[in-house]
Amino acid sequence: MENVAGKVVVITGASSGLGAETARHLVEAGAKVALGARRKDRLDALVDELGSDNARAFQVDVTKREQVEAFVKGSKEHFGRIDVMLHNAGLMPMAPLSMNRYDEWEQCIDVNLKGVLYGVGAVLPIMKEQGSGQNIFVSSVAGHVVNSVSAVYCATKFGVRAIAESLRQEVKEDGLRTTILSPGAVESELPGSVKAEGVQEAIADFYEKQAIPASSFARAAVYAISQPEEVDINEILFRPTSQTF
Numbered sequence: 001m002e003n004v005a006g007k008v009v010v011i012t013g014a015s016s017g018l019g020a021e022t023a024r025h026l027v028e029a030g031a032k033v034a035l036g037a038r039r040k041d042r043l044d045a046l047v048d049e050l051g052s053d054n055a056r057a058f059q060v061d062v063t064k065r066e067q068v069e070a071f072v073k074g075s076k077e078h079f080g081r082i083d084v085m086l087h088n089a090g091l092m093p094m095a096p097l098s099m100n101r102y103d104e105w106e107q108c109i110d111v112n113l114k115g116v117l118y119g120v121g122a123v124l125p126i127m128k129e130q131g132s133g134q135n136i137f138v139s140s141v142a143g144h145v146v147n148s149v150s151a152v153y154c155a156t157k158f159g160v161r162a163i164a165e166s167l168r169q170e171v172k173e174d175g176l177r178t179t180i181l182s183p184g185a186v187e188s189e190l191p192g193s194v195k196a197e198g199v200q201e202a203i204a205d206f207y208e209k210q211a212i213p214a215s216s217f218a219r220a221a222v223y224a225i226s227q228p229e230e231v232d233i234n235e236i237l238f239r240p241t242s243q244t245f
C-alpha cells in the first residue's frame with residue numbers, strides 16, 4: 001500500500017472495535033502503530049498479535065489531559081515521529097434527555113469531545129515541527145443526522161466534525177491533512193455503552209441486524225492515509241447498504 005508503509009500511526013481507543021481493526025490493517029500495510037486505551041491487557045494482546053516491532057501499547061484515559069500528552073510523547077519517543085493520529089476513542093450512551101442521565105452526558109462529552117481536543121493539543125506541535133502529519137477524526141452518521149434518543153452523542157459527533165473542519169482550515173499552511181470518517185453501524189463493542197433501559201435492547205437488536213464488519217472502517221482509514229501527501233481526503237461517510245437513516 002503506497003504511502004502507508006513506514007508511517008507511524010497513533011490510535012486512541014485501540015483496545016477493541018474500529019481502532020483495533022484499523023491497527024491490524026495498518027500493520028499489514030507496513031505501518032507502525034501506537035495503541036492507546038484504558039484496557040492494557042487488550043492492548044498487550046494486540047501487540048503480541050501484531051509484533052512488538054510494529055506496535056506498542058500505552059495505557060491512557062483520554063479524559064485525563066496529562067495521560068493523553070504522555071501517550072503522544074511516549075509514541076514519538078518510541079517511534080521517532082508521528083505521521084497520523086486517529087482520534088477514535090468514544091462511547092455512545094444513547095438515552096432520551098428526559099431520563100436525566102447526567103453521568104453519561106458528562107462522560108460522553110469528556111471522552112468524545114474533550115478527549116479528542118487533548119489529542120489534537122498534544123500532537124499538533126509535533127506535526128507542525130515535522131511539517132507533515134494527518135489527523136483523522138471519527139464522527140458518525142450521528143454527526144450528520146439526529147434522532148430522539150441520541151442528543152448528547154449526536155452533539156459530540158457534530159462537534160467532532162466542527163473541530164475537524166476548523167482544524168483543517170487552521171493547519172492548511174502547515175502542510176497537515178485532516179480527515180473525518182463517519183461510519184454507520186459497524187460491528188464493535190459500542191452498543192455495550194448503551195445502558196438505558198429500553199434503548200439498550202433496541203440498539204443491540206439494530207446492530208445485530210445491520211452492522212457491517214470493522215474492516216469497512218479500517219479500509220476507509222487506510223485509504224485516506226494512503227493518498228499522496230498533496231491529496232487531503234477530508235470526509236468519508238459510509239453506512240451498511242441496508243441502513244436506512
Ligand SMILES: NC(=O)c1ccc[n+]([C@@H]2O[C@H](COP(=O)([O-])OP(=O)(O)OC[C@H]3O[C@@H](n4cnc5c(N)ncnc54)[C@H](OP(=O)(O)O)[C@@H]3O)[C@@H](O)[C@H]2O)c1
Binds near residue numbers: 036040060185
Ligand atoms: N461501531 C459503530 O457503529 C460506530 C459508528 C459511528 C461511529 N463510531 C465511533 O467509532 C469510535 C470507536 O468505537 P467502536 O465502535 O470501535 O467501539 P468500541 O469497540 O466500544 O471501542 C471504543 C474504544 O474507545 C476506548 N475508550 C472509551 N473510553 C475511553 C477513555 N476514557 N480513554 C481511552 N479510551 C477510551 C475503548 O477502550 P477502553 O475501554 O479500553 O479504554 C475502546 O478501545 C467511537 O468514537 C465511536 O463513536 C462507531
